[in-house]
Amino acid sequence: SAGIRVYGGNYSFYKEQKSLELAALSDDVLEKEKAIRKAKEKERETAERQQKLDARGKGKQEKSGVARIMMNTLRNSAENSTAKLKDAHAQKIDGLQSELRELRALVPAIDQMKFQFDYSKLHKGKTLIHAENINYSFSEKRLWNTPLNFEIRSGVRIAINGSNGSGKTTLIQLLLAKLQATEGTISTFYNEVIYIDQDYSILQNDLSIYVQAEQFNSGHLQEHEVKIRLNRFLFHKEVWDKTCAQLSGGERMRLLLCCLTIQENAPDIIILDEPTNNLDIQNVEILTAAIKEYQGTLIVVSHDEIFKAEIGIKENIQL
Known part of the structure; x- marks a missing residue:
């Protein structure tokens, strides 16, 4: 937060405290970077799994002779579901990236x-x-x-x-x-x-x-x-x-x-x-x-x- 930070003790104590704070901040940055990498990997895996499920579902529907109008309805439903998943992942990644930017701004x-x-x-x-x-x-x-x-x-x-x-x-x-x-x-x-x-x-x-x-x-x-x-x-x-x-x-x-x-x-x-x-x-x-x-x-x-x-x-x- 903004304002003056007061440190008790002499200059050596101040340097030690600043060093500890910086080490903790660096750890936070690394953890956030790791979380973003995991979120992106999860997004990719989910998208691939959804594509496979959609393709498999479409194949089954064609084999079982589902009416065209019904297939269109099912396809639209699948596309909406995929879009919602993409949005959810994108929001999570955007949130993590925003937090990372804030943390990096604190690094001297x-x-x-x-x-x-x-x-x-x-x-x-x-x-x-x-x-x-x-x-x-x-x-x-x-x-x-x-x-x-x-x-x-x-x-x-x-x-x-x-x-x-x-x-x-x-x-x-x-x-x-x-x-x-x-x-x-x-x-x-x-x-x-x-x-x-x-x-x-x-x-x-x-x-x-x-x-x-x-x-x-x-x-x-x-x-x-x-x-x-x-x-x-x-x-x-x-x-x-x-x-x-x-x-x-x-x-x-x-x-x-x-x-x-x-x-x-x-x-x-x-x-x-x-x-x-x-x-x-x-x-x-x-x-x-x-x-x-x-x-x-x-x-x-x-x-x-x-x-x-x-x-x-x-x-x-x-x-």
Whole structure:
């Protein structure tokens, strides 16, 4: 119901209560979806059974020589009975769908903006990056006093930490194979890595929102399904022709998340480089919720300690 909801206790208590409420709401949505599927199945079975009964009755009447006028009366009666059954089922399904729409309207927008990746090709524990005694030199000056050694396995969440100028950006470029180490070796075994910087510059500024979304569609989604996903990420029909250059930081982040859900197959690695810098609190929450759902490997550069804790960073590379 409308109005202000009061929660006793501190912020942690509030978050816990909201989480429980959302879980209950999600269960209600799933139950309603299941009820609609059952009702539709029942409608189909009833229609098929009625057709068989009508056909059998007509055959018996013809064999027994029932007068034509009587057969017409019986046929009209059967048709009326079938129509009433159809109406009853249609009303039940309409009622359930109306209830489902009301429930979905209560689900916060954040909960709709989740990745829907196919994770079947990821192999947890597989070595994706192996770095042995690596360093990088600028004008023959080594970037790191001590060469770096590390291994990144599938499924880990790792942060690259260091002060400004410590070489975090250079290390990312090495991991992406955009630069070559001047010492040591980096072996990579990943299929796909997505690099997301603070400007979300993976998006093409000259493209419209809709065309940009379609760029990530390998053809497995039909046009209407792409549009449904755009709507889910709060990009409604009236803004689809807007160019990516016109979007705010939060809108660019939401569009990129949407595009990644459209591509379907999960990237082996997502690298986030100061992703919260240009976002307000609500959009940081949206990004956090989406990243928490991601089951692949996460490499993060961020000064936002709360964000790193929320997304479950467990390991660190200290520069």
